Amino acid sequence: MESNNQKKVLVVYYSYDNSTKTIAEMIANETGADLFELVPLEESGGKRVKYMWEGESVIMNPNPRLKAIPDKMEDYDLIFFGTPVWAMSYAPPFESLLNSTRLYGKNVALFCTHEGLMGIVFQEMINKLKDNKIVGTIDFYDPVGSGIEYAAKAGRNWARHVLKSVIEP
Template sequence: MSVENGKNVLVVYYSHDESTKSIAESIAGETNADLLELKPVEKSGGRKVKYIWEGESVSMDPVPDLEPFLLDPDSYDLIFIGSPVWAMSYAPPVESFIRKTKLSNKNIALFCTHEGLMGIVFQELMSKLSENKIVGAIDFYDPIGSGVKYAANASANWARQVLKSLS
């Protein structure tokens, strides 16, 4: 369990490609946080089924099973939650995490990555996490395409500000 400024910090994320993962790793590095990558259980059908699921999953509202995780999110004071934007919403594995953990009375900071419109990602997440205190939210437009170093610096600066606001 990591401790930064007296806070136990966790970064939870789902990443379809390297974009959200790169931001999550930058935030974790800056805040000395533990990382929890959300991994859907692989269904039969391999890659083809995976791409169909990713393309249609938001509108069909599935809640995919996740591989078990060893970290207990309830034991953290501050949780960063990150997702790519899919169909102007957050990715279904994040919904699975929210339903499974039933977080309450936590400091939550939200981040998303996208290459188009951001949609209503934060509004939806804030509604789902209403029993918590949202301490920050930021989006990153095309972190890989716009420059990994720039995105890493921006996410590290933001994470530092979030921690400072809790001091």
Template sequence: MPNEDDKKILVVYYSHDESTKSIAESIANETNADLLELRPIEKKGGRKVRYIWEGKSVSMDPVPELEPYSIDPNQYDLIFLGSPVWAMSYAPPMESFLKEANLSEKKIALFCTHEGLMGIVFQEMISKLSANKIIGTVDFYDPIGSGVNYAANASVNWARQVLKSIS
């Protein structure tokens, strides 16, 4: 379902592996949206070290510096925000984005990917986005492990529902 109303749509995501990225790309393709990948300047290495860092990052509440991006999120009508779940919250690079973007009066749809408990990801994001209208949320359990095609189809169907809700 292409974006027929010429609404400007943006998909913003952070992904440490292919899970959140694959969902974000499916949504962007389905909605004819621009895509913004959040990239922290400081990189962490190794899968085991990365998971330890992920959990500690959330509990220590850091706001990592992001690589510069040329997209102005405030120029968009609808924004999809996606993050993996880390320590039952969203990833710190998304916190950095939310602080930098200072979104207000936007229609926003939230998605997350996880391999365990989802935690309070959406509650926390919604509280940070209180000046906006949240029009949908969805979580994807282990998109890579459950099958990329299954996850892609599920994300496309959800994106279509979101678009219908704002038509």
């Protein structure tokens, strides 16, 4: 997208593997957004223990320390938040971000990636972001495994629609 009428857009995401990262990068490219990856200071696991570690992280380490958080999120007109679904919720790095930053009156769009049940990820994020306007949500079921081309097309169309709703309310 060439111009977003001078609206400042940010995509903030956490990705344990490439699924959420791929979608986040595509949304940033489509909207001309700044891109920010949440990175925990310590992360363990691996492909073999991935699912066990995800569920355990939600329960045992719900607030991991992050290397950094996005600067001046209050300056953005639209913020996309992307997370994988872990234990039917959002990934713990988002809990750390949302506990350390207070956003008010922002246009917020939420996306998630998952390989199973989506759970209540959006309801929980909406509750955490209750002082903001949720302008869109979308989930991507196994975007890399099911075909990234389809996910990319759906994500681009959704991102374009969300941005247009903020520019031309």
